[in-house]
Amino acid sequence: MSALNSAVVAVTQRIRARSETDRAAYLERLKAAAEDGPVRTSLSCTNLAHAFAAAPDGDKARLKGLQKANVGIVSAYNDMLSAHQPLERFPGLLKQAVREAGGTAQFAGGVPAMCDGVTQGQPGMELSLFSRDVIAMATGVALSHNTFDGGLCLGVCDKIVPGLLIGALHFGHLPFIFVPAGPMTSGMPNDEKARIRALYAEGRVGRDALLESEAQSYHGPGTCTFYGTANSNQMLMEVMGLHLPGAAFVNPNTPLRDALTIAAGHRITQLTAHGDEYTPVGRVIDERAIVNGIVGLLATGGSTNHTIHLVAIARAAGLHIDWSDFDTLSRVVPLLTRIYPNGQADINHFHAAGGMGFLVRELLDAGLLHEDVLTVSGEGLRAYAREPMLADGGVAWGEAPARSGDAQVVRPVADPFDTDGGLRVLDGNLGRAVMKTSAVHPDHRRIEGPARVFDDQQAVLAAFRAGALEGDFVCVVRGQGPRANGMPELHKLTPELGVLQSRGQRVALVTDGRMSGASGKVPAAIHLHPEWVRGGAIGRIREGDWITLDADAGRLDVDVPEAEWAARESAPPDTTVQHGIGRDMFAGFRSMAGSAETGAISFSPATDNEGAS
Missing domain, CATH: 3.50.30.80 (IlvD/EDD C-terminal domain-like)
Structure with a gap:
């Protein structure tokens, strides 16, 4: 393990000191909730009968027995958002995967998911920021039946992932894995899209040309491929240890994407109190994980929206961060990627050039990330310096590329695009x-x-x-x-x-x-x-x-x-x-x-x- 950068140490320590009282109270609540034992044992027979009335017979038998993990699925699926449309298939894959691991899974609830791309410049955008809080509360409602031993959160875009995580942290004694859908395949190059937008703004091309350009850019299932808040979310879930390693940027509806989704269903049962690696989300998200998230954001030139969302996520875990923490870290974290709008490449180019595995290893080796953190992988953050691949019908992980595949897209710490995080x-x-x-x-x-x-x-x-x-x-x-x-x-x-x-x-x-x-x-x-x-x-x-x-x-x-x-x-x-x-x-x-x-x-x-x- 590399020696940590002194600024990373200093920021982590001041967050810990600033948060001492509230974090201690939060952890005490987690401990008390965990000590109540498997949640369904406290329910009356009437409660339990309602909870599994519609379950298949095999699942019903396991739910009656109270000895197997029951996992709640919370999804932001709708088929208008390209990023969330692939999630339609995920509950079936996840339920079967959890069954294979000896547990049960139930679709606990859906949360709203609006698209900033649709509402941009429109009155509906005024609901966007607070949709995060609605999603957090809707996650709480979905989990309020108190019948779950863990959760799988399905979401990708701007306010949705922060909302799901804030909600999950209010059930911080339970483990959660975040399950993404991946980015759409590459469409029109970003510089050409920007050129046509500028021509339209000047009145030099008409609406038909603009609409055709946008349709070629946003053309299929998956996350928009520029590096905005949605893809920044996925980066954060990786460096904060809430994805399976390398899950962020695999395209939808591919064998590897499905294999990663199934692997998440297998893995979550091991993380519950019924498994042998109990890993509550409230302990995964500590001051070290929050600092790792800020560092990842800075190293990739990520979304400024996370100067709001990361603060809210931290508060849900009893932690207090502020913009001074971002500013201090920005002065020592180098910029390692150029992804549109910070360059011309899209997120698929980044993934192909080395992606998250290369990025995490570079930051770890430079002492800019905390390695000794809890993650859903069961290992520290070094597990995220690997990348997934298909193997024997499932997923195996190998080392990420030793060198960048494209130095115009992602670079090592020794040769950054800029010496600070921007x-x-x-x-x-x-x-x-x-x-x-x-x-x-x-x-x-x-x-x-x-x-x-x-x-x-x-x-x-x-x-x-x-x-x-x-x-x-x-x-x-x-x-x-x-x-x-x-x-x-x-x-x-x-x-x-x-x-x-x-x-x-x-x-x-x-x-x-x-x-x-x-x-x-x-x-x-x-x-x-x-x-x-x-x-x-x-x-x-x-x-x-x-x-x-x-x-x-x-x-x-x-x-x-x-x-x-x-x-x-x-x-x-x-x-x-x-x-x-x-x-x-x-x-x-x-x-x-x-x-x-x-x-x-x-x-x-x-x-x-x-x-x-």
């Missing part, structure tokens, strides 16, 4: 924000200019179409935080701002909202808090104010005389009435949500000043 925390008189720098050219990491102030992204797009966005400027889009409107992604702005940057204008975005997991080349200070509706300084910005965004220095400031700045009112907008597309049902979520840096959690709110160490 994420910066920005502080200043405008508040606190994060910026993804891994896809931003160094010449664009410091932008200063007059503010152009907008209250939603549609106003920005209208100004672009009217030719009103001229010269250098900082685009301020406010009123987009969790309590304002659910913090929708503002990815719809990416093509237009990218066009202006390509014309030679120096532009940047400052917002209390989110960008997509596919945030790209335009510098963007996002997740700014305090947000406008909570009196944040973003509400004091006026048209023409001089703003400086400096990623290298970690600053975000507006240059206004101090007395004038102090005298300005923020005047937040009225957000009490939001109707249409179900938004009115989420008023309670918005009113309870914490800040982005505390995970924007709606059912366990946190104060804005927590954690900013």
Whole structure:
């Protein structure tokens, strides 16, 4: 085992110290729940009869006996999301696999799964962030029957995996394996897709050309192949030890994908209290696993959405992290991949060039990941430096490639794309924000200019179409935080701002909202808090104010005389009435949500000043 990097040690220790009280209380709850014994023994005969009334006779006999593991399947299947459509077949495969291992499995419940790709720029996007919390609660409802000894979580995309994991951690005395579906096969090259989007934004091609381009890019079952939040989720489940090794990026509906799914069904029974390797998820996810997740995110240039989701996941396990932890680690973790939007390759190219096995081994050998962690593999994280292959009708694991198959896609620690992880925390008189720098050219990491102030992204797009966005400027889009409107992604702005940057204008975005997991080349200070509706300084910005965004220095400031700045009112907008597309049902979520840096959690709110160490 390599000596751990001193920054990894320091961040791990400060998370442990910061979390001492809450983590101890969490582990005590796990211990108490585990000591109650196999859960079904506490149910009455009436309870039990209801729980297995519809089970096949063989399963019913095992459930009556109370001596075999019963596994709950929680799935985000629907057939509109390409990433989740393959999950339709998984429950049958998993039930049979669990039977083969001597247990039973029941479909415990489904959770909602919405697609940010469909709702991007639409009113439905305002439900997106809080769908994570709905999924967490729906997972809790699915498991509330208290008849399960473990769980299999089926999900892939943006808010779904974090929601499933948060829900699972509230049943942290049970083991869980996360079972992915894999990415779709490669379609139109990403640079060509981006080119056509830019042409459409400029009015140089029509909607028919744009739609054909998008249809060739998103063309079949599986995860979208760019490296956004969905594929960042899969990377995280690997480096946090919740997948079987190498499961993340195997294409759907292939023999190896099915074999990995079946192997997960076999494996989960061994991890329950009825097996001989009891491995509760609440102990798998500790401060070391969370640090490993942050390191993996940084090394791959992953989604900025996880500066929110990882915080919420950690809190569900009694752990407290904040953006300072990301920032500290970003300065020592090298960037090892170039996957769109951080390059031109897609996730299939990454997988073929060495994938997760190569990446994990490089990071372990450099002392950047904790190796001595619990994982569902039954070994430490070194097991994830291997890759799966078909063998004798099942799965075997061999060592990952010793060298990158394509140095333009993935590189060793000794020859990184960049010496840091490409994420910066920005502080200043405008508040606190994060910026993804891994896809931003160094010449664009410091932008200063007059503010152009907008209250939603549609106003920005209208100004672009009217030719009103001229010269250098900082685009301020406010009123987009969790309590304002659910913090929708503002990815719809990416093509237009990218066009202006390509014309030679120096532009940047400052917002209390989110960008997509596919945030790209335009510098963007996002997740700014305090947000406008909570009196944040973003509400004091006026048209023409001089703003400086400096990623290298970690600053975000507006240059206004101090007395004038102090005298300005923020005047937040009225957000009490939001109707249409179900938004009115989420008023309670918005009113309870914490800040982005505390995970924007709606059912366990946190104060804005927590954690900013």
